[in-house]
Amino acid sequence: MNQEKINLRQVRDFGETFNTSIKFIRQNFKLFMKSLVFIAGPFLLISSIAGAFYQASAITMQSRLQSGIAYGNNPLDVILEQFGWTYLIFIIASILANLALVGTVYSYMINYSEKGPGQFTINDVANTLTKNIGGILGVFFGLTILLIIIIGLIVGVGVAIGLAVPGLGVLFLIAAFFGMLILFPPLIWQLSVVYLVKMEENTGIFESYNKTKEVMRGEFWWTWLIVVCSSFGIGLIGMVFSIPQIAYQMVLTFSSLQGGENETSIPFIAVATVCTFCTTLLYGFMYIINGVHYYSLAEKNDGKGMMERINEIGATPNTNVNQQY
Numbered sequence: 563m564n565q566e567k568i569n570l571r572q573v574r575d576f577g578e579t580f581n582t583s584i585k586f587i588r589q590n591f592k593l594f595m596k597s598l599v600f601i602a603g604p605f606l607l608i609s610s611i612a613g614a615f616y617q618a619s620a621i622t623m624q625s626r627l628q629s630g631i632a633y634g635n636n637p638l639d640v641i642l643e644q645f646g647w648t649y650l651i652f653i654i655a656s657i658l659a660n661l662a663l664v665g666t667v668y669s670y671m672i673n674y675s676e677k678g679p680g681q682f683t684i685n686d687v688a689n690t691l692t693k694n695i696g697g698i699l700g701v702f703f704g705l706t707i708l709l710i711i712i713i714g715l716i717v718g719v720g721v722a723i724g725l726a727v728p729g730l731g732v733l734f735l736i737a738a739f740f741g742m743l744i745l746f747p748p749l750i751w752q753l754s755v756v757y758l759v760k761m762e763e764n765t766g767i768f769e770s771y772n773k774t775k776e777v778m779r780g781e782f783w784w785t786w787l788i789v790v791c792s793s794f795g796i797g798l799i800g801m802v803f804s805i806p807q808i809a810y811q812m813v814l815t816f817s818s819l820q821g822g823e824n825e826t827s828i829p830f831i832a833v834a835t836v837c838t839f840c841t842t843l844l845y846g847f848m849y850i851i852n853g854v855h856y857y858s859l860a861e862k863n864d865g866k867g868m869m870e871r872i873n874e875i876g877a878t879p880n881t882n883v884n885q886q887y
Contacts, residue, residue: 565589565679570671570857579788579858583851589679590670597670597687598846602662606842607835609659612652614834619648621814621830657702659842665691665698667849668758675857694761701760704767705753747789748782754849755856777859785855792851800841807837 568586587594669690673682720738724731752774759770778785810833 567678568674570675570854571861572858573862574854574858576784576787579851579855580792583847583854586674586854587847587850590674593684594670594846597666597684598663598843600684601688601691602659602666602846605655605659605662606839609652609655610835610838610842611831612648612655613838614831616648616652617811617834618831621811660845661698661702662691663842663846664754664757664849665694665761667846668761668853669694671758671850671853672762690761697760697764698757701756701767701770705756705771744786747793748778748785751785751789751852751855752778754852758853758856773860774856777856777863781859781862785859788851788855792848796844796848800844803837803840803844807834810834 566589568582568589570582570586574582666687669687672690673686677686716738720731720734723734752771756771756774759765759773760767763770763773765773810830814827814830
């Protein structure tokens with residue numbers, strides 16, 4: 563049975579963006595989830611295990627402190643244990659897992675856009691991701707360095723103002739806080755779809771990022787609203803998967819207050835791993851929404867999808883009647 567192809571390159575409003583995202587997920591759920599599990603899954607699992615061990619070590623440390631167990635004369639011992647090798651491994655694993663997840667989702671969308679539903683396999687998705695590993699890593703490191711420089715300059719200016727005029731320093735912090743509330747959601751969207759631009763158009767790092775700014779011009783608040791609403795929805799669903807871990811963690815904390823064991827059990831690590839894995843996997847759906855919104859803005863900006871459909875008229879006389887244009 564032929565499936566109706568969803569035309570991703572189509573201008574959509576707020577409601578249509580979410581409706582199309584849900585329709586895309588429902589139509590592709592089985593193959594999409596298989597792609598996430600078999601391609602990004604190993605990285606997500608390693609990240610989840612690393613996160614579970616880090617949380618376990620943090621709970622153990624807190625339990626020991628509450629029990630009066632000393633860490634030595636050096637107060638930095640507590641900090642070093644909290645942010646030691648376990649934390650470093652967790653951060654590195656989380657970065658690789660997120661890059662694998664975003665790369666897999668956008669590789670899937672690219673294959674779908676080019677070939678249509680049921681016309682590609684997990685291997686096709688994996689091959690697309692493999693071809694773009696260098697570009698994905700380049701975007702990550704390039705933009706990360708740029709963000710570190712920008713954040714460093716902002717912090718430096720804030721500290722300088724605070725030292726010179728304390729009152730202005732407080733106002734600067736307040737302005738920075740509200741500025742982040744406004745700028746952060748669209749920035750998160752740009753830092754997500756820049757990978758899609760890089761993979762699809764094979765442009766330079768900053769050219770790809772400039773494309774995200776170009777298509778978002780005049781659509782800032784729509785992007786802000788879409789990111790906030792989708793993050794809120796995904797976050798609520800993620801809380802459901804986190805309930806077992808939170809409940810278990812509360813039991814361990816209560817037990818430590820009552821003088822129980824200081825070492826976190828293996829069952830907690832297993833529960834935390836499963837909950838973290840499922841919660842992280844949900845962000846794949848967030849990237850779907852981001853991708854659909856990007857295609858909508860890109861189509862409004864350059865009309866590439868419309869031109870492609872015009873060129874197809876007369877070129878494919880046996881077009882599937884069920885295909886959506």
